[in-house]
Amino acid sequence: MSKILVVDDEYRIRQIIRKYAEFEGYEVEEAVDGMQAIEICRKKEFDLIIMDVMMPELDGFSACREIRKFRDTPIIMLSARGEEYDKIHGFELGSDDYVVKPFSPKELMMRVGAVIKRTAKSEDAAKNDVFTYKGLEVDFAARTVTVDGNRVEMTPKEYELFFYMVRNKGLALTRESLISEVWGYDFFGDERTLDTHIKLLRKSLGEYSKCIVTLRGVGYRFETV
Amino acid sequence: MSKILVVDDEYRIRQIIRKYAEFEGYEVEEAVDGMQAIEICRKKEFDLIIMDVMMPELDGFSACREIRKFRDTPIIMLSARGEEYDKIHGFELGSDDYVVKPFSPKELMMRVGAVIKRTAKSEDAAKNDVFTYKGLEVDFAARTVTVDGNRVEMTPKEYELFFYMVRNKGLALTRESLISEVWGYDFFGDERTLDTHIKLLRKSLGEYSKCIVTLRGVGYRFETV
DNA sequence: AACTCAGTTGATGATTTTATGAAACGGAGA
DNA sequence: TCTCCGTTTCATAAAATCATCAACTGAGTT
Numbered sequence: 001m002s003k004i005l006v007v008d009d010e011y012r013i014r015q016i017i018r019k020y021a022e023f024e025g026y027e028v029e030e031a032v033d034g035m036q037a038i039e040i041c042r043k044k045e046f047d048l049i050i051m052d053v054m055m056p057e058l059d060g061f062s063a064c065r066e067i068r069k070f071r072d073t074p075i076i077m078l079s080a081r082g083e084e085y086d087k088i089h090g091f092e093l094g095s096d097d098y099v100v101k102p103f104s105p106k107e108l109m110m111r112v113g114a115v116i117k118r119t120a121k122s123e124d125a126a127k128n129d130v131f132t133y134k135g136l137e138v139d140f141a142a143r144t145v146t147v148d149g150n151r152v153e154m155t156p157k158e159y160e161l162f163f164y165m166v167r168n169k170g171l172a173l174t175r176e177s178l179i180s181e182v183w184g185y186d187f188f189g190d191e192r193t194l195d196t197h198i199k200l201l202r203k204s205l206g207e208y209s210k211c212i213v214t215l216r217g218v219g220y221r222f223e224t225v
Numbered sequence: 226m227s228k229i230l231v232v233d234d235e236y237r238i239r240q241i242i243r244k245y246a247e248f249e250g251y252e253v254e255e256a257v258d259g260m261q262a263i264e265i266c267r268k269k270e271f272d273l274i275i276m277d278v279m280m281p282e283l284d285g286f287s288a289c290r291e292i293r294k295f296r297d298t299p300i301i302m303l304s305a306r307g308e309e310y311d312k313i314h315g316f317e318l319g320s321d322d323y324v325v326k327p328f329s330p331k332e333l334m335m336r337v338g339a340v341i342k343r344t345a346k347s348e349d350a351a352k353n354d355v356f357t358y359k360g361l362e363v364d365f366a367a368r369t370v371t372v373d374g375n376r377v378e379m380t381p382k383e384y385e386l387f388f389y390m391v392r393n394k395g396l397a398l399t400r401e402s403l404i405s406e407v408w409g410y411d412f413f414g415d416e417r418t419l420d421t422h423i424k425l426l427r428k429s430l431g432e433y434s435k436c437i438v439t440l441r442g443v444g445y446r447f448e449t450v
Numbered sequence: 451a452a453c454t455c456a457g458t459t460g461a462t463g464a465t466t467t468t469a470t471g472a473a474a475c476g477g478a479g480a
Numbered sequence: 481t482c483t484c485c486g487t488t489t490c491a492t493a494a495a496a497t498c499a500t501c502a503a504c505t506g507a508g509t510t
Contacts, residue, residue: 156442
């Protein structure tokens with residue numbers, strides 16, 4: 001049974017969605033704002049998040065962005081008709097779909113079904129090992145990285161290092177863990193070797209180099225803004 | 226029942242196409258931009274893709290190019306009137322048809338029907354699955370390879386190696402997997418044997434030798450630019 | 451402002467990995 | 481047995497990648 005998190009400040013909306021979703025057999029949890037949504041997501045994993053754009057405390061976009069830092073849970077955004085449609089795209093942060101309020105619960109449920117079906121299938125396959133963030137695409141199976149449609153060539157060490165970081169996106173990775181993971185626990189080489197490879201990665205990634213954040217005194221983190 | 230993927234950033238357009246397509250008995254899925262289209266295509270196979278040219282995140286051409294790397298799904302491109310240049314460009318990238326916006330849904334559906342019928346037929350004819358990329362033709366059933374119309378003779382090992390690579394086009398294949406697949410898991414011979422056969426393959430393939438990409442420290446990958 | 455420590459960068463010779471040509475091998479058929 | 485041909489091995493060449501070093505930068509501290 002799939003678990004859904006509904007995030008909206010309006011009680012009525014949450015109730016409507018809950019009613020329909022439970023009728024469809026989903027397990028539903030609620031959050032009243034983005035802040036709470038993030039907290040809940042840290043503790044628990046959902047199959048889908050339905051999130052309003054306009055909310056007190058923390059809006060849907062920011063919450064989406066934050067959650068995407070550590071979870072790949074599909075997200076359906078809800079937005080009022082007035083809120084520019086273009087805006088949604090402008091801020092498109094990997095939400096899987098969006099629905100304009102006022103929405104027909106039936107239509108929403110159809111989308112929910114579609115998204116869940118899609119992601120459930122892909123998890124089964126597990127073969128389709130791909131990470132995407134804006135124009136950055138990392139295909140673990142093909143061992144390729146593309147930036148805005150252009151293939152980026154990388155050396156073996158770059159791949160290993162980068163893939164490891166992307167697989168652990170949003171996590172602080174210590175220099176030690178990076179080195180022992182990519183070079184092997186028995187690497188006793190120069191301390192600066194890691195830095196050099198980080199440099200090469202950044203060079204390869206172009207505009208996405210800022211996704212590799214230096215954690216002074218600790219190591220690095222790959223994050224999706 | 227044929228499955229169609231509709232890729233357009235405008236909800237209205239998607240709705241219209243969905244409505245008509247479902248009326249015709251097709252199963253429809255949607256994507257809002259090129260990036261999403263690629264992701265969905267990785268997970269699922271469609272009989273046809275209808276894709277807008279102008280989209281945020283990743284335009285239709287780039288998406289088309291990307292999808293063609295791992296799928297041969299026919300594609301119909303949509304573009305606003307006046308984007309004449311695109312027409313040429315689109316066909317070059319292997320889109321199967323082209324419709325100018327604003328289009329008559331009826332006309333679009335006729336084209337959809339035509340393309341699907343065409344590819345369905347050719348798939349029947351080529352029941353004994355063949356792979357083609359430009360002037361390269363690999364007939365798995367007939368066990369033949371032709372380059373620009375000229376038959377290329379290959380030895381058994383070459384066939385096995387090449388066929389395995391083509392069947393897994395776009396995937397990184399490790400030396401180990403290649404060897405155990407083609408030579409058997411119990412092959413204890415020289416490490417360089419694989420290299421030699423790759424060399425022979427490349428020699429046979431002429432201009433298409435560049436489709437066999439060396440993945441340093443890993444193995445090889447067969448890819449269609 | 452000077453200091454210090456951590457991280458960044460570019461250059462380079464050493465090392466690793468792959469490509470290649472030639473030779474050896476070995477089984478099937480003449 | 482001999483020859484042919486696909487296959488494998490091997491030695492060497494060529495290429496790509498890496499580790500290392502030294503100088504540099506820049507943020508945080510004193």
